[in-house]
Amino acid sequence: MSELAILGGPKTRTEPYPEWPVWDQRDIDAVTEVIKSGRWGGYPYPGPRTAELAKINMQLQQEVEERKRVEKALRKREVELKAQSHHLEEVNTALKVLLKQREEDKKELGENVLSNVKELISPYVERLKKGRLNTTQQTLIDIIESNLNSITSPFISKLSSKYFNLTSMEIKVADLVKEGKTNKEIAELLYLSKNTILFHRHNIRGKLNLKNQKINLRAHLLSYSH
Secondary structure, rough: OOHHHHOOOOOOOOOOOOOOOOHHHHHHHHHHHHHEEEEEOHHHHHHHOHHHHHHHHHHHHHHHHHHHHHHHHHHHHHHHHHHHHHHHHHHHHHHHHHHHHHHHHHHHHHHHHHHHHHHHHHHHHHHHHHOOOHHHHHHHHHHHHHHHHHOOOOOHHHOOOOOOOOOHHHHHHHHHHHHOHHHHHHHHHHHHHHHHHEEEEEEEEHOOOOOOOOOHHHHHHHHHHO
């Protein structure tokens, strides 16, 4: 009895067997060599591990390219910032020079005004004071002399600043108050009524933040002369 008979014979099956190509030994050897070399048709054999490494390598290359792009942009921005910083330093230096020159010009102007007042005006005021003057004329000369002194002091510039915003008439009244003139005397000198002088004094106190305060206006105005 044959081996198949002893085992009960071949098992029957309904589906047909697949038709496999018939390879000889040379075909088998060639395929074996390709598998061993890891290459398929001139390209790396696309096994699971190789595909995963290729994907990782692609991601790394993209990250490197992105990093290079970012570094290039940063270097460009750094160059721009350095250029801007250098420009700002030059502008700052130029502004310092201009401010210094402005202060020197301002100082020179003040010295020139002071010199001209002392040399060209004050001598004639002194000669007028020695002349025969009535009371009104003497008062006017005193006012002229006082105002000339105010030109060379910070009093007028402080009161006329935007911080206080005094009008020209209020500055005149404030100057006479500082000189110790009474409301009646100020009214006569400025050809105004006494009530008008009181009105200006009220406005001056308001602009100097002296409303409802027991502070002498003349004493307060004298503090601006220093």
